[in-house]
Amino acid sequence: MSALLDHLPEFWQGLVVTLQMTAASFAGAAAVGLVIVAMRVGPVPVLRAVATVYVETLQNLPLLVLLVLAVFGLPEIGLKAGLTTTAVVVIALYEGAYIAEALRSGVNAISAGQGEAARALGLTFGQSLRHVVLPQALRTVVQPIGNIFIALTMNTSLAAAVGVVELTAAANRVNLLEAQPIPIFVGAGLAYAAIAACAGFVTGRLERRLAVAR
């Protein structure tokens, strides 16, 4: 237990990095997901194909492979960026594919009449997406997106494998110093569980608040 308390600053630092990475990559993933889903439900065949290929490719590659490719491979072609930045961008691109899929299932769940009504009012594709379809789609996928958020939080731990010192790496370092694995790893696990519990609580509240009585 003292191993945990003696190294609280390291743990805190790791937790802060994890939270920062989670927030940044979730924001990025949301943006990527929105763009991809707009391309995927839109009327332009080429863009639909590009979005489909994007989603299929990223969902079928392990995140760790992408991280390794970006961290060790990209400097070889002259693309150098900070370690944490690279990890955040890769995680955002990866999770963006999942957010796009969740949003698409939400869009598909909306009755066709909504889109028809929007068009009958003279809204363009972009307008009907922005004002009519997406707001409703988002409400139906609060829970799946919450699950993606939790999975994203846990996936930021993979950045430890390429050298970012976030919570998992901090725990590992402290353990190498103190050699008291059980309290240290359990402490880190509890921190992740706490983040997930917060996310679960927030999505539960959001889902009830946003639910539409039908």
Added chain:
Amino acid sequence: MSNLLFDEPGPRARRRIRLATVAGVLVLLALLALAVRQFAANGQLAAERWQPYATWPMWRYLLGGLWSTALAAVVSAALAMAAGIALALGRLSRRRAVRLPSAAYVEAVRTIPALLLVYLVLFALPRYGLDLPLFWKLVVPLAVSNAAAFAEIFRAGIMSVERGQGEAALALGLTHGQSMRLVVLPQAARRVLPSIVSQSVGLLKDTSLGFVVSYAELLYSGKVLANYNGLLIQTYIVVALVYLVVNASLSALARSLDRSVAGGGGPGRRITRGRRITRVPR
């Protein structure tokens, strides 16, 4: 599906679509040109940097890695599924003493990163005198973390089987265990087959954690190879393509199973009906 957002295009819409197509293709070509320029400017397009991947010894080594990946994935999937069925049954048990621990396990493990479990097995267990062989250092944490996911899939499947099925089995004089084993579980398993396959794709992706354990699966083999021949980006691109081919084939299998399960007909045939189960990034 998505003619939700647009009608059959008229002349103006067709013109706009053509414009968007041209713009999209131009952006794609620009990105591609940029990538090629970056590769070329850094000498990474030179034939001798790619040529090794046209030779058999390289592929023999990588395919050996793929074999280890498959082995680890199959063994941990088998363990995780067995544990998942047990946990699902536990969560649906009438006895509290069984129900609560199963639920606690599933909820707890769902929120712990697999890498943390790997570190635990890698660095914690040896201290307590349990130094597993390399293979099991990868398989055990994967099985532990995926058991929770499989448990939720099986639970959804069991709950999707109509009550009448179990009741009919009981009325025929089968015990609870028999009705579960002979009547409910077989139907549930068939319905969740697509989810099982896509979860297995996720598990196969997780085996890339062998990179951390230094178990010679595909990604770690790639690392060894890249350190040996210095062809970093080429090796990792090849490794990524191998993962892509394998996983995309499995995902296609999951989709065709999804269709054939859905095509079975009958009421309540699909559990994915109504509330679709969306995949979660792993």
